[in-house]
Amino acid sequence: MTAAPMSRPDRRRALGTAALLLPAYGWLLVTVFLPLGAMVVFSFLKTTPIGGSKPLVFTTHNYLAFIERPYLVDVAWTSLRLGFWTTLLCALIGLPAALALARATRGRFRQVLFLLTVLPFWTNGLVRTFSWTMLLREGGILDDALHLVWPSAGSIGLLYTFPAIVIGLVHAYLPYMILTCYLAVSSIEDGLIDAARSLGARGPAVFLTVILPLALPGLVSGAILIFVPVIGSFMEPRILGGRIGVTMGTVIEDQFTQAYNWPLGAALSFTMLGVVLVIFALFSSVLRGRLMPAAA
Amino acid sequence: MARVDRRQFTRLGAAALAAGVTGSWTPSARAAAKTITVLNWQGYGTDEAFGLKAFTEATGTAVKHDYYNSEPEMLTKLRTNPGVYDVVLVNSARDSQAQAENLIDPVDLAGVPNAAGLAPSFKTHPNITIDGKTYGVPWVWGMNALAVRRGKVSGVDSYAALADPAYKGRVALFDDAVTEIAVAALLTGQSINDPSDMKAIGDKLKSFKDDVKLTWSSEDEWNKAFAGGAFDVSVFWSGAVARAIHLHDQPVEFVIPKEGAIGWLDNLCIPASSTNKEAGLAFINTMIDPKFYVQWATGSGAPASANNAAMDMLPADDLNRRIHKPEYLSKLQFMGALPDERRQAFNDLWEEVKAFYAH
Amino acid sequence: MLDGVDARFEAGRLTSLLGPSGSGKTTLLRVIGGFVPPDAGRVLIGSADVTDVALWKRNIGMVFQSYALFPHMSVAQNVAYGLRRRGLRGAAVRAEVARALELVQLTGFDARRPKQLSGGQQQRVALARAVVTKPRVLLLDEPLSALDRRLRQEMQIELRRIQRESGLTTVFVTHDQEEALALSDRVAILDKGRILQEGAPADIYEHPKTVFAARFLGDVNLFTGPVTAGGVEAAGALIRTTTPMPPRGTTATLAVRPEKIDLVPPGAPVPPGNNIEAVLMEVVYAGAMSTFLLSAPGGIPLKVFSQNRTATHPEPGTRLRLAWSPEQTMLLEA
Numbered sequence: 008m009t010a011a012p013m014s015r016p017d018r019r020r021a022l023g024t025a026a027l028l029l030p031a032y033g034w035l036l037v038t039v040f041l042p043l044g045a046m047v048v049f050s051f052l053k054t055t056p057i058g059g060s061k062p063l064v065f066t067t068h069n070y071l072a073f074i075e076r077p078y079l080v081d082v083a084w085t086s087l088r089l090g091f092w093t094t095l096l097c098a099l100i101g102l103p104a105a106l107a108l109a110r111a112t113r114g115r116f117r118q119v120l121f122l123l124t125v126l127p128f129w130t131n132g133l134v135r136t137f138s139w140t141m142l143l144r145e146g147g148i149l150d151d152a153l154h155l156v157w158p159s160a161g162s163i164g165l166l167y168t169f170p171a172i173v174i175g176l177v178h179a180y181l182p183y184m185i186l187t188c189y190l191a192v193s194s195i196e197d198g199l200i201d202a203a204r205s206l207g208a209r210g211p212a213v214f215l216t217v218i219l220p221l222a223l224p225g226l227v228s229g230a231i232l233i234f235v236p237v238i239g240s241f242m243e244p245r246i247l248g249g250r251i252g253v254t255m256g257t258v259i260e261d262q263f264t265q266a267y268n269w270p271l272g273a274a275l276s277f278t279m280l281g282v283v284l285v286i287f288a289l290f291s292s293v294l295r296g297r298l299m300p301a302a303a
Numbered sequence: 304m305a306r307v308d309r310r311q312f313t314r315l316g317a318a319a320l321a322a323g324v325t326g327s328w329t330p331s332a333r334a335a336a337k338t339i340t341v342l343n344w345q346g347y348g349t350d351e352a353f354g355l356k357a358f359t360e361a362t363g364t365a366v367k368h369d370y371y372n373s374e375p376e377m378l379t380k381l382r383t384n385p386g387v388y389d390v391v392l393v394n395s396a397r398d399s400q401a402q403a404e405n406l407i408d409p410v411d412l413a414g415v416p417n418a419a420g421l422a423p424s425f426k427t428h429p430n431i432t433i434d435g436k437t438y439g440v441p442w443v444w445g446m447n448a449l450a451v452r453r454g455k456v457s458g459v460d461s462y463a464a465l466a467d468p469a470y471k472g473r474v475a476l477f478d479d480a481v482t483e484i485a486v487a488a489l490l491t492g493q494s495i496n497d498p499s500d501m502k503a504i505g506d507k508l509k510s511f512k513d514d515v516k517l518t519w520s521s522e523d524e525w526n527k528a529f530a531g532g533a534f535d536v537s538v539f540w541s542g543a544v545a546r547a548i549h550l551h552d553q554p555v556e557f558v559i560p561k562e563g564a565i566g567w568l569d570n571l572c573i574p575a576s577s578t579n580k581e582a583g584l585a586f587i588n589t590m591i592d593p594k595f596y597v598q599w600a601t602g603s604g605a606p607a608s609a610n611n612a613a614m615d616m617l618p619a620d621d622l623n624r625r626i627h628k629p630e631y632l633s634k635l636q637f638m639g640a641l642p643d644e645r646r647q648a649f650n651d652l653w654e655e656v657k658a659f660y661a662h
Numbered sequence: 663m664l665d666g667v668d669a670r671f672e673a674g675r676l677t678s679l680l681g682p683s684g685s686g687k688t689t690l691l692r693v694i695g696g697f698v699p700p701d702a703g704r705v706l707i708g709s710a711d712v713t714d715v716a717l718w719k720r721n722i723g724m725v726f727q728s729y730a731l732f733p734h735m736s737v738a739q740n741v742a743y744g745l746r747r748r749g750l751r752g753a754a755v756r757a758e759v760a761r762a763l764e765l766v767q768l769t770g771f772d773a774r775r776p777k778q779l780s781g782g783q784q785q786r787v788a789l790a791r792a793v794v795t796k797p798r799v800l801l802l803d804e805p806l807s808a809l810d811r812r813l814r815q816e817m818q819i820e821l822r823r824i825q826r827e828s829g830l831t832t833v834f835v836t837h838d839q840e841e842a843l844a845l846s847d848r849v850a851i852l853d854k855g856r857i858l859q860e861g862a863p864a865d866i867y868e869h870p871k872t873v874f875a876a877r878f879l880g881d882v883n884l885f886t887g888p889v890t891a892g893g894v895e896a897a898g899a900l901i902r903t904t905t906p907m908p909p910r911g912t913t914a915t916l917a918v919r920p921e922k923i924d925l926v927p928p929g930a931p932v933p934p935g936n937n938i939e940a941v942l943m944e945v946v947y948a949g950a951m952s953t954f955l956l957s958a959p960g961g962i963p964l965k966v967f968s969q970n971r972t973a974t975h976p977e978p979g980t981r982l983r984l985a986w987s988p989e990q991t992m993l994l995e996a
Contacts, residue, residue, distance in 0.1 A: 078658035144531050167517055198730035201697060204717045205724040207747035220734045249517030253661035258654060266650035267375045
């Protein structure tokens, strides 16, 4: 059975829609999918194929990287730990901040607070991260402040430690969580809180049974926005982590800038992508399982 | 691999420029012999404004520049743009690779007047001499060895200090596979360009673990961390030490350990496909002119010149001159050509060592 | 804001708080509920002083104007919410929820989500949720205002039934006088933070104390003029009432409801009692009855409701005679 042919106005409308979508999706295609596609091809090559008259040699060797270089497992685990801690801290700080913004402030005051929240986005990432080094290092600003108050304390050298990297990452990515949670929380009507209280719920119960479930979409989208870039991050680990700042991000970056081994870098990237997708699949089925019976 | 000057200056964003300029040249777009194109790191001497002005006034030839951010990129540009470039800066360790692909021409040093002042050992350096022919004009050189905090560290004369418990947590390493493996090679008495026992090198590097506080990858990063007191002993570049003292007043000393130091030599070459080889050679001649060098070194700062006459023209107390004494040349092992597989092996080993440090 | 309110709500009865926006009726409701503490005075439920008792402990049931159903919970979970807060679990909860859903005639809707329900169904869920915990007081904040006319009328009947069956003391806030009259055992009229008048619906409808109350509770015809013996001079006639009048010489306002007025057909004998002549301006036909808009001498606008016994009406411009009894003429304060 053939479909009925489109009438003229329908066809024009379809073309119009296509014309409107074309710039955005065309852009996406050219700047995202084509390079990614090239990278997929690269990951199966033996050596970087730019220039040179050497013939292309295909291999799946690079995808065995985690088996051949067991130290990569530790490195990947560090990346995942960074992702986990950063996301957790952003949630713990971000949700209360979003709640305060949405429910306890209004008008000019709220606008000012919003501006302050997105301030990290306005600063250059490198400058921002370097300024953390000044705060965190031994003899840095934090150390001096501590000694003002408590002169005999030992010096706190937070720089070049795991917490230092987390601090830098939380600073950079917190605005995402605040914004996504704000969107979710601001759609909670006031009446719901009153209703819950009138039915006998106290503060913590109101939070756990009403606010948190309704803020959950915001937390989830914030978590995705934060977890994925963080496990691939290399700037903060390099600058704030010193010797221990070795993550999948830094290893992959090394392959592209120092070692000039693009195939390995590409293969490692896609392997990490696979790990992330598995994590999300697990997490979302756990979430779905918890939300359905939703015993309040 | 890369060195201080290049890394520092390329961070100023040459990438966009490189992408835009490449491929936009067609031979017909250029006036014959009135313009030459130089391929180099950004801000690395050949594009000094005063030098270009003097050259154009003297010869009537204009100079255009194109930049690269890594040595592989430089090779790629040569391969994919025949006829575009007339002068190219090549790390002498890459000369044989470039020559094997017929990317660069041999140079007759007799035709370069200022080459008379070049240090003899550079003129005949194995890196640039292939099949008896010289493939580039030695230009600038430097050493990678140890930099220590003056006043706090004394009596260091060996790379073994990097594993010395006295400096636990006070060491910074250069995040570069070739350099670090060279350090371990020197410590284990092996050739830095062709070590026979990679396992010994790996073990030696891993033995630094307790001492290492951080790794640095740019001169700027080193200066910030050193000024903040993060470390006292590090692997560093000679020219960068001179700059740290001269420009930033850092209390640092350059030490050449008894095992020797790692040397590097940059040379200016003529691409085989160039159509303005005479003009290119004239430009190179200007670049090794002592007067140009002195103005460059005392103005913006430069590595050591391969031209002894140029070094002699520096003021006696010039740091660059004091650190880069010609007698050191005999204690250096120069970075040389590395086959791709070996370079890959170096990179893999260094990546493994860094991961070892982290856990 | 409330201004010296002293209100009493009979146990087991439905009392309406009726008034325009800003009259303070919702504020009063929220004070009773415990959402807002009063600046002065006490709130007592039964004999217990609950002024200082926190909202969550007060055991009141509240139905909000927007229903405020928890969107992330099913109907059953919404209804069960109050029970679970009190620690009930399992079979006991399910039984109570089933009973509450049966009361509001939504049995079988357990698994639905609020957004799958119609407005009327959401309203009933909100009601079930409020009553399932057997609160001491049931508070309703304009719960029917979002429904269309037919649904509202049905829900009014439902609400009445549920209130009678559960026997809960109910306070109902509305701005719709018809609703208040239909549902309530008692009505309190509020304006500008004060309670103007309180009483059974028929009482305050038939005997409003003020012009405001009279106007708010329905339509009314007003006659203002100097007081004479047993009445007031207005509209070119003497309007008489059986209510005791203030002293002669003062100005007073008398009023009569539109449905109490007869239109005397021309030529028919004039009934005893009040009667005036007026010019018919317009007839508004509404199927079962018609509204006659007339103009009396002195420009006083009059309104008469009349059942449509016949299908014919006088033409606009006709002079008609209006008659009504003095017993049904009310004396109003300004």
